[in-house]
Amino acid sequence: MSKFQKEIFDLDVLVLCGGLGTRVKDILGNTPKSMARINELPFLDLIINQLKKNGISKAIFCVGFESKKIIEHYESRKDFICIFSKEDIPLGTGGAIKNALKHIKTESFIVLNGDSICDINFSFFHSYHLAKKAFISIAVVENLNSNNRDFGSIFLDDNSRINSFHEKKKEEHFTCVASYINAGVYLFNKRIFNFFSHKNKSFSLENDIFPEIIAKKNCFAFILKGKFYDIGTKERLANAEKNLSIFFD
Numbered sequence: 001m002s003k004f005q006k007e008i009f010d011l012d013v014l015v016l017c018g019g020l021g022t023r024v025k026d027i028l029g030n031t032p033k034s035m036a037r038i039n040e041l042p043f044l045d046l047i048i049n050q051l052k053k054n055g056i057s058k059a060i061f062c063v064g065f066e067s068k069k070i071i072e073h074y075e076s077r078k079d080f081i082c083i084f085s086k087e088d089i090p091l092g093t094g095g096a097i098k099n100a101l102k103h104i105k106t107e108s109f110i111v112l113n114g115d116s117i118c119d120i121n122f123s124f125f126h127s128y129h130l131a132k133k134a135f136i137s138i139a140v141v142e143n144l145n146s147n148n149r150d151f152g153s154i155f156l157d158d159n160s161r162i163n164s165f166h167e168k169k170k171e172e173h174f175t176c177v178a179s180y181i182n183a184g185v186y187l188f189n190k191r192i193f194n195f196f197s198h199k200n201k202s203f204s205l206e207n208d209i210f211p212e213i214i215a216k217k218n219c220f221a222f223i224l225k226g227k228f229y230d231i232g233t234k235e236r237l238a239n240a241e242k243n244l245s246i247f248f249d
Helices: 003-010 022-028 043-053 067-074 092-099 122-132 190-196 205-215 234-238
Strands: 012-017 058-063 081-086 108-113 116-118 136-142 153-156 162-166 180-189 219-223 228-230
Touching: 012 043, 012 092, 022 234, 043 058, 043 116, 058 067, 058 092, 067 081, 092 190, 092 205, 108 122, 116 180, 122 136, 122 180, 122 219, 136 205, 162 205, 162 219, 180 190, 180 219, 190 205, 205 219
Parallel strands: 012 058, 012 108, 058 081, 136 219
Antiparallel strands: 108 180, 116 228, 136 180, 153 162, 153 180
8 A cells, every 4th residue: 555545544534414404304304315225225324335435435524404314324334334424403514524623633534515416536635735735626527418507517727727616507687608517525734723713613615715715825626527416406315326426436
């Protein structure tokens, strides 16, 4: 094992799975979105399997809504170490990370959305992040649909530095079309904690942290060529089994 490979194996990983899943509640009821069954497996199993394929053996799960269902399912797992950071109230994506800071030991750490998955090599992603000396690196995919307003939209310069980030938009007056969309995978330098200290308990990465880092010109995009999929809407959840076949063993 090379020194670089060992660094990847040792990186802390946070999986954000505390959301309420309001857009798919009619389908899932009180089941957390990340526990939606895809081909008889919880969606989180796909994420864990992908982490294992990348040589990662543990993750911190930021849980909130119906957290007991996630904890009881994974706490006794033998082939993967599951650590749980519990939210007593909804904390948002930023607040969930802040709540889990005590578990983060590595200089860089990965954050994953618990309702999306993409074809990514974490070693390459980490190498890119270090080469850019970035505070934040965001995995992005090409936006192939000019009418797509259901994902965070990202605009880059010629050096893949992120110039602006627009969270999901539904307003008719939002007319700019981004070349790339957020794939829900992030690499953070631990120095990002300095930006968390003055935030309220509940806050958003997308609205409250990213704009500050982008303004400092220290946020970069890692462009993916592979597949990306999320289960955040009824339609995508209904089609997930067919579209997620590449992520099954």
